[in-house]
Amino acid sequence: MSSLVISNLHVSTGDKEIVKGLSLTINPGEIHAIMGPNGTGKSTLAKAIAGHPDYTITAGDVLLDGKSILAMESDERARAGIFLAFQYPSEIPGVSIANFLRAALQARMSEGEEIDASGYYKRLYEKMDMLKIDRKFTSRSVNEGFSGGEKKRSEILQMAMLEPRFALMDETDSGLDIDALRIVSDGVNRLRGPNLGILLITHYQRLLNYIVPDFVHVMIEGTIVKSGNKTLALELETRGYDWVKKEFANA
């Protein structure tokens, strides 16, 4: 059965342990929101799953369809269907969005197989229309000189084109004004469906008004301390994180 299983995961950077025994199972079609205060390990979790070289997994496992992905390079994980929407996407000077996405799709094809250019552009333009992105955007260098909103829309566009099975969305709402937030959320909602599982990392409840999660988890000090449904997010909005922290400390 298709799933992304995070099992008792411990992640360190340098000597410092950041994620401390986190377990979570995401099935296709589900949206899991992870909320928590700054510095609690949310982004580290996402990057570690994606295979960022700065992070070492010291214990536990991540299983895609029952198989560990820990021995896989980050690009293999990507091709297997794991997508990370970056909080701070890198600039790639001189490489246009169109060429970048084309290279990424080409990398998923078998040797000797060539991408069909006209079909590719047709699809690209459809997705861009969906995200209300100007056509001129395709010839701009990836993320270079993009506004915060453009960067995030570019991430969602890439996600739409690459059709991952599991998407890890790291603070996708950060740096967005209300209009941009609405557009980006609309895009995610359209991608939502029975074949896609999403892990939504956010600091604020605000995003969850637009992208309504199936499950909400609170992460504190490197682990999930409380899980619930969307009402948990609303409770956090009104009461803050302190009461969860206290519960956690007393437990």
Added chain:
Amino acid sequence: MSEITDSETLEAAPDNPVSGIDQSSGNFKYDMTYDFDAGTGLNERTVDYISSVKKEAAWLHDFRQSALKVFNSKPLPTHWATKDLENINFDKIRYYLSQGLKPKRTWDEVPADIKRTFERLGIPEQERKFLAGVEAQFDSEAAYSNIKEAVAKQGVIFMNSTEALREHPEIFRKYFGKVIPTGDNKFSALNSAVFSGGSFIYVPPGVKVSHPLQAYFRINAENFGQFERTLIIADEGSELTYMEGCTAPKFSTATLHSAVVELVALKGAKIQYITVQNWSSNVFNLVTKRGLAHDEAEIKWIDCNIGSRLTMKYPGVVLKGRKARGEVISIALANDGQHQDTGAKMVHAADETTSTVVSKSISVGQGRATYRGVVHIPRHLKGCKNNTECDALLINTNSRTDTYPAITVRGDRHAVQHEASVSKVSAEQIFYMQQRGLTEGQAMSLSVNGFVNDLARQFPMEYSVELKRLIDLEMEGSVG
């Protein structure tokens, strides 16, 4: 007829300093027999031999002999250039080889083994498209040469230099050695003594050559230097684009390539000279390229250097006439064990002359890229402009880049701008691309292609495709 079968007398091959780099695109070599061979080493007899084989006029023979004296009298320029030059063993080099065949007129007449090599270089494609604007030099002499009828009808002369010296001595001699005198530097003197092959082009006044003329050449004999000599003259108001492409097979012993290219753009003429080179990593590529631009003329060098052990090349323009324009656009990629010492020379010698230099270099692994630029604007002129931009990209932490810009501007009626930047491909950038499914090698390659993209776009389509392919091949070997 002598054959190269005396390889056992050569010194044991040194280890290739560059291992693990896939240069398979240039890694092929077929047995060839050479009808003429000047043996190894260089002395007056070598020069006599070359001159007599080519049945040259007395003036040219004298020119060669005096050039040999200049070559011998000049020290290696190691007071400013790398000491690696001292590793060239001039006694071990073969200075002249020839198929002994007349340049071919049609593709059918080209020997099969040469065709096979060209096929691997992708030339037949070009061949079918342009057929005839192609002049392909194979080893010392052009093995194939066919002038497209349309070009010939326009009165354009396009042939190899040896042939041109016989058939058009009056034009050749008038310009030959004038832009780059024999004594310009040690290697221009060497070339003047032993040159063989290269192209000669003359474009009559007002003629605009609509598609680029091309020459492909490569080195195919071990321990054998190639010393081609190219002379291009664009008469008043004419226009020409010339493309020179080069991939070399892999050798085990060092090889010297030392060309001289002279361009003359008469009043209002435009010359664009494009080079994409991929030398094998044991080649010393020491080339002198310069153009002379008369009133309102324009000379543009687009120069791309990949491979070689050491490349020293500073295409230049002497802006001799009022409102003349000169431009150098260069891309250099230095991989492990390679040193790309490239740049530009802009000599302003008239009012209101304009020069532009844009240089991008990439250093991979322990590769070293050096930019050396000279811009000279004297006091008595007015209204001169120069814009220089050099950007370096470092791939690894042990990669190296140096910049030596020498800009001399006298007087207060000129505008000069200089910008330089050094950037590094960050681990974060590579991770970002890998997260989209590209392998580390593909990610590197894309980064590097992005870095040179704005320059590569100025190349004709087939050359920018070739450039991208060459960068991909270089970057494949750089990871891990």
